[in-house]
Amino acid sequence: MIDTAIPHKPNPTFEGLKRNKVWLASITILILLAILSPAQARFSLAFTLDALLHTAPFLILSIAIAAWAGATGADSLIARVFTGSPLLMIGLAALAGGLSPFCSCGVIPLIAALLSMGVPLSAVMAFWLASPIMDPSMFVLTTGVLGTEFAIAKTLAAIGLGVMGGLVIYLLARGGALADPLRAGIGNGGCGASNLRTPQPVVWKFWTAPERRAKFGREAVKTTLFLAKWLVLAFLLESLMLTFVPAEVIANTLGGTGIGPIALATVVGVPAYLNGYAALPLIGGMLEQGMAPGAGLAFLVAGGVTSLPAAIAVWALVRPKVFTLYIALSLSGAFLCGLLFQTWMGS
Template structure:
């Protein structure tokens, strides 16, 4: 019998393997190439938009990449992972609060999420932070208060924390029931090296640069993390530029007028696929509320659109398996509708 290791690769296998490994980079290149052919002006605008967005996100990326590489090289990721063990409900609460009050945007939180998952932090706590973070931050709070009023700003903050708690608890219960045991993609978090580190912790070496192996670990982690984040963010920003260019914000928000339950449902469903920049959406929603749109519909739209923005949603897709991505969208829909309905009932009292 012929040994399987001696069987020559099939023709085209190496090409197919290359396509599979580089499919995200190739997708970005294909989109830009098609734009160059069919819409040259938009190709330039999308390229500039993506470059500017990456530059804006760079400080978050560099800091988080450095932290992840340092944690891996020193072994400090063991300490972080151990801090999240044995206290799932407390970690969910802390994750939701940190997400709702942190200054991270939906783009800046991606490398932090990747680092937490790589350290073996439970998915329930990470999901709580993941859901809450894109909705509100300190600058967004003050801008929301100025445009829509302090009541709306407080409601949006409460919605962020509440959605984080809701999502974290759902993931925790699913884990308790045996689901989502293999929720992350290979090599990420509990599905890869993170879980092993928690099971077999090693001593922390703070002065990692004194050992060649740890210096190599630092460089290797920094490089692979940079490539991973860069390819997904580039594709996300290109797609975001196309949505902003081809789906005007006014067209999206004009469909959300009216009173009753239907506008809240519509706002939730429209907010999921139609991402609006959180700052740009505020005056548009404010104008519609002045024209009679239900406040609950406005809040549902802002929450659903924030959680499922292209960068945030693609981060989930890149790091987690499809079932977790579907759960993320389901939690976003349910949570956005619930907070919109509760806010509308509050106004009706």
């Protein structure tokens, strides 16, 4: 018998949503709200659109920065900071990590290349700890959502955490510890190693080259979609938090000026952290409801370095003792940064 059934053609839009769980989560939230509480659905949708409109100028600038860095090849300059004396390398690596436009997919293979080629773990750790916390586009977005003061504090926290971690690793390594930090089989460096092994010249006038103009467009679209999906989810969650989380709960849990709220925010930041961009509006809403500024900074720093994707990547790359040090340095550094920021804000 001939099968005359019409073959099923999957809907490409639906299939794309199934693969992109962030967009699917946002749509699911809106659908559930529309069914269970239409008024809340209207409020959440209006809140999200208004928040996106408010941050649009900063989004456009951050997208342009990310696309420009990729199109010009400016990220290849990062390899030049890993030369010189160990202490100088730690400082430069922390500065580069806090200011560079590297994304998580580019940092991990570059770290593997640096370690496999003999760059000291102290300098690599300084860059590694600072990189997830701040970059130029993150600085712009943090300024738009939390203010310039918070953005500067977060930048200093990134650099300070990198320097602290690098110095600790340097002292431990001088005693003979931490030899051969990479797991067995890791060491080819992946695609990110090309910036170190064969650095390409930076083309500042990228628009003169068709392939670089095309790359600028691809990077702009990729960054736009990346930011949009996380910020939409974050603003939706913030709208729900404003409605269902009483202000006094936030104030009582993470408010105040003692070390307790900062310590709690440091620990809570690990499982509760969504994404560097998504966390900003969430922290903004919590600050408005009474969260201590130091606790907010501790949450962002700890969550940025120890978020699940970052932790999994580190675990897959280095030996357990290095991973343990990475987590310990992240949490202790985040707590110290939050405590210093809270002290400064209260002075």
